[in-house]
Amino acid sequence: MxxxxxxxxxxxxxxxxxxxxxxxxxxxxxxxxxxxxxxxxxxxxxxxxxxxxxxxxxxxxxxxxxxxxxxxxxxxxxxxxxxxxxxxxxxxxxxxxxxxxxxxxxxxxxxxxxxxxxxxxxxxxxxxxxxxxxxxxxxxxxxxxxxxxxxxxxxxxxxxxxxxxxxxxxxxxxxxxxxxxxxxxxxxxxxxxxxIKVKGADYTVKESQYYGRYFYFLGLQRFLAYVASAKEALKSKSVAFFFQIVKTYEECRSKKLELKITKEEKRVINEQRWKALKKKWLKK
CATH class of the missing domain: 3.90.550.10 (Spore Coat Polysaccharide Biosynthesis Protein SpsA; Chain A)
Structure with missing residues (x-):
């Protein structure tokens, strides 16, 4: 090969x-x-x-x-x-x-x-x-x-x-x-x-903005985006961090920024996220 x-x-x-x-x-x-x-x-x-x-x-x-x-x-x-x-x-x-x-x-x-x-x-x-x-x-x-x-x-x-x-x-x-x-x-x-170089070391956006935009462009539905934001906030042990991520996510939604995935691909991504959540919650 x-x-x-x-x-x-x-x-x-x-x-x-x-x-x-x-x-x-x-x-x-x-x-x-x-x-x-x-x-x-x-x-x-x-x-x-x-x-x-x-x-x-x-x-x-x-x-x-x-x-x-x-x-x-x-x-x-x-x-x-x-x-x-x-x-x-x-x-x-x-x-x-x-x-x-x-x-x-x-x-x-x-x-x-x-x-x-x-x-x-x-x-x-x-x-x-x-x-x-x-x-x-x-x-x-x-x-x-x-x-x-x-x-x-x-x-x-x-x-x-x-x-x-x-x-x-x-x-x-x-x-x-x-x-x-x-x-x-x-x-x-x-x-x-x-x-050699730590991920994101030279990004020009704040970490909360990065995650908010990331969850939006990944095509996550609002509930799944909020769950993902809460997970990152728990890592940082900061309630404010959760609201900062969500704020950026909602700003992207209100502006209807263009996604680089199709509606079908967005559906697949969200279904996969839901499946992962259910597996974790139900421990199956």
Whole structure:
């Protein structure tokens, strides 16, 4: 199986070389790496050139800087890279971040998982972050969900779900849609991926605004959005945080901001959320 790996990168001069080096050192070599330079103003282009000049598997395109909106910006850059490729040449499509370090057997293990399990549509490892000099599990999501920085899709699954959506919540929307179509999402816990930069570190919106917009663009019904907001407020031990999230969510509703999912996809997402809630409440 052949990999197409697309890496959106904006001002990643301090991180990108670690990602590209870890890809260059993979035990599985049959891959093409497209780095999308999204209007970087630092030395990111020079870092990319160090690899494209010496390894024909590495290529790049340059974009003008897009507005920094969580979710939509990175997916837009990913799509621009995807448009330059002939997908008939590939079996696995990856969206990787520019600030991760992959273990040397990452692609090898991913390829084997797809080859041995035809029902797998999305495969990845677990994210680890550095704390007090040690790499520890990030713990920001359940261990059965492949996080956004390291997505690897079977091409047929990727095409069946209509690719990635330019919206906040894209990396949860894909999971729901592929499961609804009969594909499976699989996390390989032995694959530890190091995340150099903490998620959301350079977002320009407040955390409460982030969650409010996230729940809206995910297409959640009001009750489910409020339940999700309460869950985040409990983590923060702040009642005010709940009302701040809800306020942003309601503002998005009142403005009727455009969703990047169809009515049918919205229905599927909400049904999946209801199913998860009932399972938790009824413990079945």
């Amino acid at each position: 052949r990999f197409l790996i697309i890496i959106p990168a904006h001002n990643e001069e301090n991180n990108l070389s670690f990602t590209l080096q870890s890809l260059q050192q993979q035990s599985f070599k049959d891959c093409k790496v497209m780095i999308v330079n999204d209007g970087s103003t630092d030395r990111t282009p020079e870092v990319i050139k160090e690899y494209t000049d010496h390894d024909p598997r590495f290529q790049t395109i340059n974009l003008q800087k897009s507005a920094h909106q969580p979710g939509s910006k990175v997916v837009n850059a990913f799509k621009k890279g995807l448009e330059t490729q002939n997908l008939d040449e590939f079996d696995i499509i990856c969206k990787f971040d520019a600030d991760i370090i992959l273990p040397e057997n990452y692609l090898e293990k991913i390829e084997k998982a797809f080859s041995d399990n035809l029902e797998y549509g999305l495969v990845g490892g677990l994210l680890y972050i550095e704390k007090n000099g040690e790499w520890v599990y990030e713990g920001n999501s359940n261990k059965h969900h492949v996080r956004g920085p390291m997505k690897a899709y079977r091409k047929q699954c990727f095409e069946a779900i209509g690719g990635l959506r330019e919206t906040l919540g894209w990396d949860n929307i894909d999971s729901v849609l592929l499961e609804n179509l009969g594909w499976k999402e699989m996390v390989l816990p032995e694959l530890h991926v190091k995340l």
